[in-house]
Amino acid sequence: MKTPKTLFLAWQDPNTRSWFPIGRLTFDGMSYQFVYTQGVKEAQQKCGFEPLSSFPELNKVYTSTQLFPVFSNRLMPRSRPDYSSFIQWLNIPEHEDDPIAMLARSGGQRETDTLTVFPRPEPDSDGRYHFHFFSHGLRHLPQCAIERINLFVPGEKLWLSHEFQNPYDSQALTLNTEDHYIVGYCPRYLRSEVFKLLWQDPSLVDLRVERVNRPPTPLQFRLLCNITAQCKDGFRPFSGQEYQPLIEEDMILETML
Template identity: 45%
Template sequence: MTAGRTLFVTWYDSNHRSIVPVARLVHHGGTDGDLYEFRYIRGALEGVERGFQPFISFPDLYKVYRSPSLFPFFSNRVMPTTRPDYLAYLQVLGLDPAEADSVEILARSGGRRETDRIEVVPAPVQDESGGYTTRFLLRGIRYIPGAEERIARLASGERLFWMLDPQNESNPSAVALRSADKCLLGYIPDYLVTDIAKLIERRVSMHVFAERVNLPPAPLHHRVLCRLEARWPDGFVPFQGEQFQPVSPFPAPPTQADHAVQ
């Protein structure tokens, strides 16, 4: 994992069919070794009002948790390398087995489980050319008649076209994706819509591509890996909405009292 990379933890509010960011994980690397830092963000306070409960591994909403290794809460959401389908799984995610580490796999897959409503998402970073590039798995396929059949005919690299969906009952800020022949396929994840709104406000052109299409037996939520490309505007900072700010803005420096979750 690249030093300084930030991942956010989101919680799905099934009552409102909305995704709420609740925490963040930051990797700090340096001459003294690796340090992983977990803390809740302000979205967690909104989530508590909707039924969210702090994770058992991180019970205190106001504490900063630190560890020299990746917390089990996250590492347990990555497929073990010993699984016979491990290489096929990386292929579905579009990752190179020689380069992918646990956190990169977690960022691309989302670490989703059938037993909870948690997903891990990466904060976008500037690509090698200084642009805004982020990858995501297409959402909402199951709710759109004909989407799965049209996706089966998508070609890798095919351009997809975004459109705002202000009449969406679950999220008026939703951004839908369609094919060139105007077939609605799914949605860009909710956690990206704030960034997209800012890019639109700055009149930045955005292009979306189906980077990889995974046919059955790949599950629906892994069916299409998309890539969004745009110019990175001057002064632009991703994930800067109120929900993404730390609960405690001035964390204490690391001490022996800061326990590593094992």
């Protein structure tokens, strides 16, 4: 049986700006399935999260042969004249631009709500994991940093740094160049997993420039990065309790039969 493609849905509390993984979307080649994850409990307890209108029941397995609207509405229509440019920004070959791949790379985030999506990476043949993401926070950077980004070449090495004294976010992870420019921030929803990898062995985490989309590309799609990590001691990213489904896996499997 082919391994289903998996995306996680994260929700951001508009007041605290904290991110919580609240759901899991899978696609087995035939149908889509959505379930809430354990992270929704923390979102409810700490920030009063309410179930999404598309998925009103927390303890239910939702299935469909079509991508659920809450996800499909985050995709750029193929009819858009700038669709081919968008595919290039994401660095996805046109023959591989399926909905899951598009959402995984773009994040599916819109200015009008507090949701984003990200993929559960699968190890490659060498047991390494790859995380792609667009650098966050570029609109807060000085012009000299943006100019430095525009000079990047694919494969250029970057470094992660923890801003302990950031008054707005003490867990902030900056992306840094060898010549000491800050060129953005690691997405908040990815940080806990990156911290775990760094604590295991910083030398096993490699951050590189994947692609630079020069002006007039919007800043949120300007700098595409790639983290490659060799995990130790059986560690698997996004396998913590908050990523586990609220419903027992056996019940989920029954809906797929």
